Amino acid sequence: MNWYEKLNQYFPVEEMKSKEHMEMLLKEKGDVYHKDEGEYHVMMYAEFDSFIFIDYVYVSPKSRGQGIGHKLMEKLKAKDKPIILEVEPFDYEDSDSEKRLRFYQREGFKHAQSIGYTRKSLATNEVNPMEILYWSPDEESEEVIYEKMKEMYEKIHTYKDEEIYGESYQPVEEVLKIDKSRDADIFDALENLKSV
Secondary structure, eight states: OOHHHHHHHHSOGGGOOOHHHHHHHHHHSTTTEEEEEETTEEEEEEEOSSOEEEEEEEEOGGGTTSSHHHHHHHHHHTTOSOEEEEEOOOOTTOHHHHHHHHHHHHTTOEEOTTEEEEEEOTTTOOEEEEEEEEEOTTOOOHHHHHHHHHHHIIIIITTTHHHHHSSOOOOHHHHEEEOTTOOOOHHHHHHHHHHO
16 A cells, blocks of 8 residues: 555545645645655654644554654654644544544643634535644744644645645635634543543
8 A cells, every 4th residue: 555545544535635735745845745654654744944734644553552653753853843733623432533632642742722723625525623733842822833833724735725626725714713712622531531
């Protein structure tokens, strides 16, 4: 299986960029957009001057528990920049959802509670809410993370979207919002699981 097939099998269709989109990013934005690939993993990420955005991380089920995900995170943390990523809202029915969140929690990621993020999928036409997790060496504020997410959205997610998909993603102002009244920490759901 090639790197794209691995990602495509693991991530839901509404979260996947097309292969053409990712290959174009690798080719035309190769100074920013990167693929880290090994026998048991694929990680797609964008490294900007002041932060890193993890687009996709896949670790083969055969090799889970061997520390591959931890090593990938350590490699990025060594760059000493905030690291940002998107995850689906916590799903009690999905054990992968719990494992994913526990992994990022162990790695020291925080939930950007005040950042609302909903994006319409061009593949399914459905609106998908996502949550933002971040790790920061300098305790960045959520407002700073929000500004970095906006930059990433415009430079990576919507890069040549109309040319690739025949239509554009929504403008960043519709997708990302700061909302101080959002006060549910996604990691609290994990703690609630323990007490059940």
